[in-house]
Amino acid sequence: MASDKRERETRKQIVELARQYAKKFHPLHDFDREAPFKEGDRISYAGRVYDDEEIANLVEAALEFWLTPGRFARDFERELARVIGVNSAFYCSSGSNANLLALSALTSPLLGDRRLLRGDEVITVAAGFPTTVFPIVQNGAIPVFVDIALPTYNVDITQLENAVSHKTKAVILAHTLGNPFDIKAVKAFCKKYNLWLIEDNCDAFGSEYTLDGKTGLTGSFGDIGTLSFYPPHHITTGEGGAVFTNDPLLAKILLSFRDWGRDCVCPSGKDNVCGARFNSAANTYGQLPAGFDHKYTYSHIGYNFQATDLGASIGLAQLKKLADNTAARRENFDRLFWALKPLEDSGAIILPQATPNANPSWFGFPITIAEKTKRSRLEVARFLEERGVQIRLLFAGNIVRQPAFVTSNGQKLVDFRVAGDLINSDRVMNDTFWIGVYPRIGAARCEYMARLVTQALSQ
Ligand SMILES: Cc1ncc(COP(=O)(O)O)c(C=O)c1O
Incomplete structure (x- = not known):
């Protein structure tokens, strides 16, 4: 009995120490939504959002050492x-x-x-x-x-x-x-x-x-x-x-x-x-x-x-953080959307649109460069990445053009069928990229990203 109590108390102390460690030594940007930002700082497309709760749970699970699903x-x-x-x-x-x-x-x-x-x-x-x-x-x-x-x-x-x-x-x-x-x-x-x-x-x-x-x-x-x-x-x-x-x-x-x-x-x-x-x-x-x-x-x-x-x-x-994170993602999405709206109005880009009857929790903010725009996706991607803004492509683009599906001389490697044409899939493969909306991005980073995208496409 006494050893049970000692075990519980020791565990509590270790978990509490781990919490303090997390609060003190884990990077600030993971805790603070309005973390300081100066132009040129790296803006990741996504990142973990956690605090001392996750560390405390993890340490507790580690001390139990069950390891497999328990x-x-x-x-x-x-x-x-x-x-x-x-x-x-x-x-x-x-x-x-x-x-x-x-x-x-x-x-x-x-x-x-x-x-x-x-x-x-x-x-x-x-x-x-x-x-x-x-x-x-x-x-x-x-x-x-x-x-x-x-x-x-x-x-x-x-x-x-x-x-x-x-x-x-x-x-x-x-x-x-x-x-x-x-x-x-x-x-x-x-x-x-x-x-x-x-x-x-x-x-x-x-x-x-x-x-x-x-x-x-x-x-x-x-x-x-x-x-x-x-x-x-x-x-x-x-x-x-x-x-x-x-x-x-x-x-x-x-x-x-x-x-x-x-x-x-x-x-x-x-x-x-x-x-x-x-x-x-x-x-x-x-x-x-x-x-x-x-x-x-x-x-x-x-x-x-x-x-x-x-x-x-x-x-x-x-x-427990899902609801807050969802709200922050939506907020960041709106910030980018309205900051980039003039660029869409000028015909330079296509902005994303929510499906009717949907309220998305956006994973990212996709931008498609309009056909008449002189800048290529490659140029825009380089411009942004060189200035610290991490971009991503819409994953595989048109997947049937990937080397897992077709050789460079057109030999089909996988049995598949295409219904209709894949014009927009090709379009996305060539002209679309996306930037982050993850909860820690916040107003200053959104404003900076929108300004850079505008610059990249206006040159
Ligand atoms: C739409 C979609 N499906 C599946 C996956 C695969 O998930 P995981 O990386 O956990 O294997 C991803 C990964 O990001 C994804 O974006």
């Missing part, structure tokens, strides 16, 4: 599901793995006729992040690419009907840079053709959409949603991601795929929560002998995409 991961998953407004959320090792889990789940034999089989088609857009698309190929299915629309940078919904075939089983789309796609139209399309909808929500945690008078967070409208917690994102756990759903069958399948493909739902370190261990009546799996240990019964060709309790401990503290 109490922090369970709490994090429960809180995630609550915040998103879904029944189940599973923490995993990255956003890319979350997308791979989501697509792989659709191949489960438990889904009967709706199961995704090799050679089936999945509709997506050509302008986006690679690992939204790669899981389609990794599962032996065929991506069918449609174009995006400007200035939302999301799927051009007028192209969806062109893309559907008797082999289509699913649609996977990201909410581009936090801007929700037209969920109403895409859901109606999926319903019409009985297709699964996966929302890659990796860049959009906190974005809202109003459907039939009800407002919810993006990711919760489709069959499965995903998140990335890589540091630039809306919240971070270091590496990490999540996959979530309202559907109990999909939840069971996702968990199985995340945890080696096993049938058992018992959490790490806990045996026989399911009550099916060595239970011969319950075990009629494949051709296994009666009473075979349920813990070693595999119903899917799964992975191990679990993430650590250490990451989850950070995530728990990060979740």
Whole structure:
């Protein structure tokens, strides 16, 4: 008893010391929204936003040394599901793995006729992040690419009907840079053709959409949603991601795929929560002998995409900051938008626009250089980067032009189909870049970035 008390007190002291350390020695810009800024200072496109809460949780998790998913991961998953407004959320090792889990789940034999089989088609857009698309190929299915629309940078919904075939089983789309796609139209399309909808929500945690008078967070409208917690994102756990759903069958399948493909739902370190261990009546799996240990019964060709309790401990503290961060992102977006509006009015650039019925939590601020503008993206990018403003491209541009898809002499390396043309995807590949809106950027940096963009394009 006395040693329990001593252990608790020692732990408290260490955690308190860690808090003090964080407050004193971690870089100021991570704490102070209005951190001092002078022209020429580096302005990152994104950055971690944390304080001593994250450090305290992490130290506590380190002292416990459970390492694999434990109490922090369970709490994090429960809180995630609550915040998103879904029944189940599973923490995993990255956003890319979350997308791979989501697509792989659709191949489960438990889904009967709706199961995704090799050679089936999945509709997506050509302008986006690679690992939204790669899981389609990794599962032996065929991506069918449609174009995006400007200035939302999301799927051009007028192209969806062109893309559907008797082999289509699913649609996977990201909410581009936090801007929700037209969920109403895409859901109606999926319903019409009985297709699964996966929302890659990796860049959009906190974005809202109003459907039939009800407002919810993006990711919760489709069959499965995903998140990335890589540091630039809306919240971070270091590496990490999540996959979530309202559907109990999909939840069971996702968990199985995340945890080696096993049938058992018992959490790490806990045996026989399911009550099916060595239970011969319950075990009629494949051709296994009666009473075979349920813990070693595999119903899917799964992975191990679990993430650590250490990451989850950070995530728990990060979740509390989501609302504030979302507000700050929106504020920074508005600052840039209005500062750059004269440039759009003069015809030099195209500014981003929120999708109708959406309230984005922007991941970044995309700018497309207008065709008549004399400056190329390369010139503008160099001008900004040389002056300390970090820019990013809209990920893979037109993905079918990437070396993973096609050789330089035009040989196709991946089986895919294109529906319609990809004019805007090419446009984005050539003329679009984006700058940051992450919470710590604040008014002075936004004003400076807008001034530099204006200079770069006015020369
Ligand atoms: C839209 C989108 N999907 C998926 C991912 C992959 O996430 P991760 O880097 O955690 O693998 C990213 C990464 O930024 C992304 O932007």
